[in-house]
Amino acid sequence: MTDEASTAGWDAIDTAFNELYGEQEPKHYGTAIPYALGGPDPLDGISAYKVEHPTPHWHFVTYGFSELYDKETNDPEHSGYGFELTFRLTRTEDETEPPAWALNLLQNMGRYVFNSGNVFRPGDYLDANGPICLGSDTLLTALSFIEDPDLKPLSTPNGTMEFIQMVGITGRELETMQTWNTRGFLKSCEPFMPKYVTDLMRNSYVDIPSIGQAVQRGIELEGSSTAFLFIQQLAWTPSRKRLLQKNMPAELQLGAKQAVLIGKILRSRIAKDAPLSLVGSGVNITFEAGENASFHEEETKITITVNEQTVNELTAHLKPSELTFEIPSLPGLLIRIVRTEITDQEGRVVETIG
Template sequence: MIMSHEENTSGWDAIDQAMQQLYGEQEPKHYGTAIPYMLGGPDPLDGISAYAVDTPMPHWHFVTYGFSELYDKEAEDTSRSGYGFELTFRLTRTEDETEPPAWALNLLQNMGRYVFNSGNLFQPGDYLDANGPICLNSDTLLTALAFVADPDLPERMTPNGAVQFIQMVGITCRELEMIQSWNTRGFLAACESYMPKYVTDLMRNSYADIPSVIQATERGIEVDGSSTAFLFIQQLSWEPARKKLLQKNVPAKLVLGAQQATLLSSILRSRIAKKATLSLIGPEINIVFEAGDQPSVVETEREVRLTVNQQAVDELAGQLRPQASFFELPSLDKLQIEIVPTQIKDQEGNVIKTIG
């Protein structure tokens, strides 16, 4: 194990102690970083450890070193250490497997790059669409990640502040949609009997087809509504209404990608039913839906606020399908909606699928 600050490793030691309490004297497989990220190294995390665990099924239990402050305290916030968390990941292990798969280590490092480069932090309840298999070049259905508090590692106080252990869980596209329509914790709890300890299994089928999971999700949506307040949509644009001399006025037009149509319908119904807003965040415009008795459209330079009642929601949700289409909403000043095809591309930019 290579330490870059041998004089003070209190943050690192705190993670070691948490894992030792869980697994005793087991020596983990540890993968350190030769060149620190700040000195131009490719990997942002200082290290990743993997423990071989046998219950509730054979699996690897990974833990990261680097989202928190491992050495001297540098951040001004004394209540938390660094970003305030480390990631864990549980992955099924075969009986003859003596080393954890490299793709899992790369996935965790990629999470480090995402946080370090964007400044966006993970919290229990978050989710992330990977836009492809979480293990590249595999036949897995798992194309997204959910985040939940690690069931065996409670938050820990260290000399540098508090550290949460947040576990990544591989999920399918349809499971992600169910989470977005409800919430992460509720959905994962509904799946727990099929996925104890939230161990990720690349070869599993989707839980979105299991009747008990479907019923729990439908009940949860009805009682809780959707926890999704923001949807980031790449294919989103707005054309303001235009007045033409001696001609009929042209209504405003909202343009959406087909990939998001069905999901938007589900989340919008859920949010508005609970009098909660839903914001669509696009490259150049934000569209905010909010509940109100009288439908209206209010435009500013960077934002459009659409006040909708139940009639407007029904009109919109009834037309939102993953296929190219064009329609008007009579209750919203004849607002025009255009659904355009979505092209799914691989890492080289080649179109591998068209939706709509």
């Protein structure tokens, strides 16, 4: 008999990479003090493999989103959160160690998941609100997530898990994914980004004609897959009746940073008779298609019915600047766009929009 903990989950990850890269010994970076005991890093470890094709790069894999040792959760089907992250990053010929910022970025993804409970799934995206490599002049300011092209889902003694690859993207590419979908956009980029290797020095792919054409076709055929947008500056003030005076209109508040994006996604969703929900702190505002424009207030859930005319009037005003306006086809509603302040990790304002 032995009291040693099982390493079945960890071993399953190692086996998958051994099948991919043979006997290569990866660079491994373990965590000295477990997160549960007050350590700063939530993941138990990160390995990095040197890969030569299709271009020299590091192939990272995390250890810790899934259950690496004995089964602890009550979910018999999935191992932990059901995934581990991978990340492919360009590598120079003389590079012998993977860059520390990439290891820190993966640990930050662990902090995000462990602290929020939000998990990543293929097709997701995340705005980093700044360079994914802090202090660099890269255009990559967001992340997208897709199935790792070389790794299949695993069945382990602790449940199933999949390898989800994190891909660095530009702000404009993020908007394109939001107005269409992540998988479609990345697929259109594959000829220029084989294996979805992240290159900090690349330009945005949005302006490449073949990609632009694929995006336009995709939006026309499929619309936007973005059904929910989380808006930090979202607010709703109910309409108010006043004695002997004109009633006060209801007020919808939006941030300048996301005003244009909301307009693009709304147009794409409503054209396909699909709703769009804006989710903020304590409020949910859903736009849905209908013949007659109107809005209905019900505590923290507001439903705004829009038609083509209303969408045209609304999107014409949704600009990244402070603005207050009403639209003729939706009387009784005032829309206010407020300034957005972008802050760094220390809370310092690094950009103001509006």
